[in-house]
Structure formats: structure tokens, C-alpha cells
Amino acid sequence: MKVCIRRIQRSLGILIGSFVFCSLTIAQNAAVADEVLVKPIQVAPHTYFVQGRPEMGSSSNQNFISNAGFVVTPGGVVVVDALGSPVLAKKLIAEIRKVTNQKIVAVIVSHYHADHIYGLQEFKKIGATIYAQGEGRNYLSSETAKQRLIASRVDFAPWVNASTRLISADVWIDKTFNLKVGGVDFLISRVGPAHAPEDLMVYVPSEKVLFAGDLVFRGRIPFVGNADSKGWLLALDEIERLNPNIVIPGHGAYSTKPLEDIxxxxxxxxxxxxxxxPAALNLDPFEAAYQSTDWSEYEGMPLFRAANRMNAYNVYLSIQAE
Structure with missing residues (x-):
């Protein structure tokens, strides 16, 4: 009998300890939530953006590693990209409501990478129409997207969790699309395959602002991934031809000198x-080519260690496939 009582006491102790631990974890996560601020920066008369951190996505930063922006028009607010978790999207929606009473009517997805799309469901809840390039359907139906979300539910918990869903666009764009809201033109054009197969850039002529998505990176090493680097270079030429006053990149500070920053x-x-x-075309080993390259110009930049080797390897493979 005494043994049973001790076992019950021990079990209760474990349960109470677990409850206390969970309570502390929730409190700690709440404290983290308060520290991840999503604060709009005004870059033109009616245009704002929020700047993600130059870090790898994590639970502590709620996957706030990419930018998003919005334009206030007399007919509603148009948002570009939805950030990397539902909680971040909720924060962005709250900040937009501090700026204007106008309804959020549209979200344009620059491309279907996790750090730009996991917040889409929050905009869908409030009735916004979602626009994206048609190649995004291939990503949404892919095993890659499913597995990435499964991993993100662990890596970015509790901010990305079992309630986080992949959201399809309401309007799929082929090459170009002119979205007019409140008399303001949003010139949307496909520039992929480049950083991603479904890259879109959004130019607002009345503001002379270009939302470039991940075609432009500032202040950190770009993420090349499985990009088409040759197509990406051509896309940068298209941006220059537009000659915007301001470029809002997918990562990093906005640019008032686009030619220099591109x-x-x-x-x-x-x-x-x-x-x-040379190594790719001669079928020489990648590792030897990488080790013999002088990376000194870039190795002091944020995310060099995390991204550079992978970038080089993917370019090595893509050149072989061209």
C-alpha cells in the first residue's frame, strides 16, 4: 500500500512538474512574441514596408526573416507578401489598421517560398483576394511544400503549427496583370524563372516604387537555392529598365539608389x-572548385556560412543543366 502511495505521489509530482514547465514555456514564448516587432516604414506617400531580420528563420524570431509591404489607396489596401508565420501576418494586419481605416483587399505573392507565404491564411480570413503567378500551383501540390511545412511546424513552433496551412491564390497570373485599386495601378509581371519559377515583381507607377521580391537582396547573402541564375540576371535587367525611385527587396532595407543596390x-x-x-563544364569536382575560390568579399556578410556553399553548389549543378 505504501509503495502504491509513493508511486502515485511520484506520478503527481511529474505531472505537476510538467504543468509548471509548460506554463513557463508558454510564458517565455509570450515574452518572445512581444519582442518580435513588425513596424511599418513609410517609403513613399502611400507606401510602407516591414523589414525582416537578416537571420535564419527560428522559433525565437517567429520566421520574421523576409519583408512585406503595402500601399494604401482610396479603394483599399494592397499588400505584397504575407510574411513567414500566421502570427506575423496578424501583427502586420494590426499595424496596417493603425495607418488606415481602408480594408485590406488584395495580397500579391512575389513567390511561393515559406518565409513569404505562411501568413496568407490570416489575409484570407479577412477577405483579401490573393494573386500569384501560375507556376506557384506546382509548388503547392509538391511533396517539397508538404515536407517543408511539416518541418516548419517543428522548427518554428508554436508560431507555425498544425493550424498553419498552404493557401492557394484566388487569381493566377500568367505573364502580366494590371491590378487597379482605388484608381492606383499595380503593374504585376512575371520575371521567372529566376530566384523561383513563379517570381513576380510589382511596380506602382504613381509611387515610383517597385516591390522586387527576392530578386533583390540587401545587407545579407542572397538565397540562391534551386534558382535559375541566368534568368535571375535577366530579371535584374528588367528592373533597371523600369527605373524606379525606390525598390523594396524581399530581404533587407529599402533602396533609394536601385542601380547601386541591384x-x-x-x-x-x-x-x-x-x-x-569551369568546374561545372569540365565535370571537375565541386569541392575543389569551391575551396579554390576567393570568397573574401562576401564571407563577412550575414548568412554567408549558412547559404554560400549551398548557393555555389546549386549554381554548379544548374550550369551543368543549361
Whole structure:
């Protein structure tokens, strides 16, 4: 009898301890939530953006590693990209409501990468129409998207969880689309395959602002992934031809000198291609080519260790496939 009582007491102790631990964890997560601020920066008379952190996505930063932006028009608010978790999207919606009483009517997805789309469900809940390029359907139906979401529910918990869903667009764009809201034109054009197969850029002529998505990176090493680096370089030429006053990149600070800042992304991509092309074309080992390349210009930048080797390897493979 005494043994049974001790076992019951021990079990109760474990349960109470577990409850206390969970309570502490929830409190700690709540504290983290308060520290991840989504604060709009005004870059033109009616245009704002929020700047993600130059980090890898994590639970502590709620996957706030990418930018999003919005334009206030007399007919409603148009948002570009939805951030990397539902909680971030809720914060962005709250901040938009501090700026204007106008309803959020549209969200344009620059491309279907996790850090730009996991917040879409929150905009869908409030009735916004979602626009994206048609190749995004291939991603949504892919095993890659499913597995990435499963992993994200662990990596970014509790902010990405079992309630987080992949959201399809309401309007799928082929090459170009002119969205007019409140008399303001949003010139949407496909520029992929580049960073992603479904890249879109959004130009607002009345504001002279271009939302470039992940075609432009500032202040950190770009993420090349499975990009078409040759197509990406051509996309940068298209951005230059538009000659916007301001470029809002997918990552990093907004640019008031687009030609100078586009040059960084272009020079990095060109350097990857120039460094990897001889080995790729001669079928020489990647590792030898990588080790013999001088990376000193880039190795002090944020995310160099996390992304550069992978970028180089993917470019090495893509050149072989061209």
C-alpha cells in the first residue's frame, strides 16, 4: 500500500512538474512574441514596408526573416507578401489598421517560398483576394511544400503549427496583370524563372516604387537555392529598365539608389557563375572548385556560412543543366 502511495505521489509530482514547465514555456514564448516587432516604414506617400531580420528563420524570431509591404489607396489596401508565420501576418494586419481605416483587399505573392507565404491564411480570413503567378500551383501540390511545412511546424513552433496551412491564390497570373485599386495601378509581371519559377515583381507607377521580391537582396547573402541564375540576371535587367525611385527587396532595407543596390545582387550571382562554370563544364569536382575560390568579399556578410556553399553548389549543378 505504501509503495502504491509513493508511486502515485511520484506520478503527481511529474505531472505537476510538467504543468509548471509548460506554463513557463508558454510564458517565455509570450515574452518572445512581444519582442518580435513588425513596424511599418513609410517609403513613399502611400507606401510602407516591414523589414525582416537578416537571420535564419527560428522559433525565437517567429520566421520574421523576409519583408512585406503595402500601399494604401482610396479603394483599399494592397499588400505584397504575407510574411513567414500566421502570427506575423496578424501583427502586420494590426499595424496596417493603425495607418488606415481602408480594408485590406488584395495580397500579391512575389513567390511561393515559406518565409513569404505562411501568413496568407490570416489575409484570407479577412477577405483579401490573393494573386500569384501560375507556376506557384506546382509548388503547392509538391511533396517539397508538404515536407517543408511539416518541418516548419517543428522548427518554428508554436508560431507555425498544425493550424498553419498552404493557401492557394484566388487569381493566377500568367505573364502580366494590371491590378487597379482605388484608381492606383499595380503593374504585376512575371520575371521567372529566376530566384523561383513563379517570381513576380510589382511596380506602382504613381509611387515610383517597385516591390522586387527576392530578386533583390540587401545587407545579407542572397538565397540562391534551386534558382535559375541566368534568368535571375535577366530579371535584374528588367528592373533597371523600369527605373524606379525606390525598390523594396524581399530581404533587407529599402533602396533609394536601385542601380547601386541591384549591382550587389548581380555581382554576387555573376561571381558564383564565373567561379563555378569551369568546374561545372569540365565535370571537375565541386569541392575543389569551391575551396579554390576567393570568397573574401562576401564571407563577412550575414548568412554567408549558412547559404554560400549551398548557393555555389546549386549554381554548379544548374550550369551543368543549361
Amino acid at each position: 549591382a550587389f545582387t548581380r555581382s554576387y550571382l555573376k561571381y558564383l557563375r564565373e567561379s563555378m562554370a
